[in-house]
Amino acid sequence: MTTASPAVSARRGATLGWLRRLLTPKIAIIVVVAGLIGYLALVPLYYLIWGTFFDANGFTLGGFARAYGDPRVGDMIGNSLWFAVGAAVLSLCVGTALAYLNVRTDVPFKGLFFAASIIPLIIPGILYTIAWIFLASPDIGLLNKLIEPIFGPAFFDIFTVWGMVWVEGLHLSPIVFLLMVAAFRSMDPSLEESALMSGASRWQVFRRVTVPLTRPAIVAAVLVMVVRSLESFEVPALLGLQNGIYVFTSRIYFVLRSYPPDLAAAGALAVGLLVFALIGVAISNLVGRSGKTYQTVTGKGFRPRPMELGKWRPVMGAVIVLYFFFTVVGPLLVLLYTSLLKFYQAPSGEAFASMTFDNYRQLFDMSDAMTALKNSLVLGLGSATLVMILMAVGAWIVVRSRIPGRQLVDHLSFVPLVIPGLVLGLALSFVYLRSPIPIYGTIFILLIAYCTRYMPYGMRYAVTSMHQISAELEESAQVSGASWWQTFRRVLLPLLSPGLLAGWIYILVVSFRELSSSILLYSPGNEVLSILIFEQYENGQFTVLAALGVVMVLTLAVLVVIAYKLGAKVGLRQD
């Protein structure tokens, strides 16, 4: 015994030293971040599956039977696909055409493109949908009233699948626009010029060179848009439910709203939606991998001569103005107009004469509204900050570390991308209804939901900027004697900050307007702005709702401007 003890203690000493070497701040931070990412990504899914397939008696398919036993389930799936594909195609056509006009032609009003692609980002989907109800509802739609003398009453009906496709498609088109502008810009213009020099007409160049070369971007865009429309909640809930047009998301909401809520059936629908979303993502990955990705970017930056539209220039200019009106001016104007009325009515001399700020005054007296504004702000700032901090470290793990399995962190952080917001809300309620930690019914569950939902975006921003930083900058800091944490804080973070700030602003904006997860997770007293607007719409309080909407858009605009100004001040903004 006595002879063995030095060896044992030596071994123990070695183990302790090994542990101590392992427990550096670097390892601790990495383990915590990777763990959090895994937790956020996987736990809700696990509980969703568990809650759907298991009840008190063990494994069951009862939820599926109840959810898909309904005879109208075929209609629902059909509507979902029609809606999703229709909106995707509309947004693709509009977005691509606008992007091509903007990048490659001498179309007028190029300044409007920027506004038309950025402003819709700060108009929440729910407000956008409601604005379109004000514009094109058969009963109260302003556009219908406007053309009633010519086409008769209720010419437009927004409460149809076509209406849903129109609103969703227009709302998604700025995203396609931004994707395609990037694709067109990154293409070497001499590829098109050489086709032109070969004698091809503009149309031949577009069809035989431009489109095939941007096909990867087009396919990616269309699939992303299909998945996003499948997940969309605001549009189907507000436009579809009125006439009993159900899609997956609105059906899940309906099932949970009936009494008693059938969690397993909702879970079964959620799993179905998840499968559709996964199929979409799988196809897009497959296409992305098999489709040859062309290296069309070259170093030489000769700006191509924009194509002259000639006599079509004024026509295209008119189209741009019309698009701008439909996506930006119309919705905002109708909200502003409604917010100043005593009760909702079509514009008339009388209506303008009776305009008042009463609705805004009423907002300040509504404790709900003030709480909701505060909650939205706190949640937006909180989730944006948390996500970007986590993802800065996460991106380092993925891009720079040599830790085995680092790609797993990347994949995990992207899991929430395929989980529709409503499904995530449902899954999180499964988790925290059972959790002993008293999170359910507090604002923290919303914070967790937002962090989970927007983690993929944060990761994308952080990884992209991490890739732009040469590894030598980091290595030279290490050679200069800096520890890992010092290198991270003093060299990497400052260099990453433009990308991180951009991601932060994006997450702030999208969490501020989040509805589809919140609607299943909020509790009375913990409403956020979008929930309050939804409730007021259901109660028919259109004028107060409009005022609240105007406040919401203004707050977002101010936040974004402040963030950009702050960024510019400390020299973070990149062009």
Next chain:
Amino acid sequence: MLRINNLVKTFDGERRRRRDSKTPSAQEARVFAVNDVSFTVENGQLFTLLGPSGCGKTTTLRSIAGLERPDSGSIEVADRVLFSADEGQKQVNVPANERGLGMVFQSYAIWPHMSVFDNVAFPLQVRKRGERLGRKEISERVMRVLETMELGHLAERQATKLSGGQQQRLALARALVIEPPLLLLDEPLSNLDAKLRESLRYELKRVQRELGITSVYVTHDQVEALALSNAIAVMRNGSVVQLGRPRDIYENPNCRFVAEFIGTSNFLTGNVVAKDGDRYTVNTIDGRLALDSAMTLPLGTDVIVSVRPEAVEVSTTSRAGEVPNEWKGTVLTRAYLGDSLDHVVGVGKHELRTRGNPSTSIEPGTEVYLRMDPAKLVLVPVD
């Protein structure tokens, strides 16, 4: 034959403003991209536009191609007016896709989604109905061009799977397949590594001479220009500074810019003190120089003498009295370059770079004699 008359192109407003904001000096904020450029390229000749970046050579080329619209001037190819925008004349601007010229881009602009064959067939396939050839004929012509470029065996290969040199030949094949009256080449060798560049340079010259195709070549590489061209136009700030055969340009630069841009040179400032026929005597601060020049300059004119390094002979022995232009100096440093050896020699307050056979290598610090052949010294007027 290509004829260009008084071509002018200014930057548009936006571009001018951007330039202004970046370059504080108003003098540097050039407004003209191309300023009154005229030249003629005879049939079968290879004409090079040579100059530093921003000199207007690429803009000139793109104006010929129809990818850029000049403000005024005229462009004619084989007696067909492609562009004309002079006041009082008929305005003509044939679109790029109707000019029927061949062009090789700097990036080659090989369409990555097509095979080698399809890339070359494209110009034939997009012809107007009526002028279009049959499938079989297209295939024959494409294969013929590919064979000429030694790419025949790669016809079915994906265009992106070619090496740099093969891509360059493919771009050339695509430009030549329509048998254009004029071939435009925009720095086609600048994307290749040095070794490959040299071999392709000769390849390009061989194809051009064999086919006898009239060509306009844009480059900033003077060696390339000298090796390839029948004639060179040296451009600076949008204008042609000197136009001539490669040998003229190298041996008789008409200004300091050309002498500096083409090769390396020592510049000695001085003053004409005597003249006897073509033989001038120039007084520089380091000594007198005798040299031959066909220029007529009055006595007392300030001039620059351009001394090419290879025009200076370095020796440890003096032959003063036997030959003119012997100066005394001290070797400051030397550099062995493989096929030649450079000495930097201090003469008075100046340093002269010399280049000679590697067999003559002189220790730094040694006193040497520099001899300069009057026929090889070039008189350059002060700008």
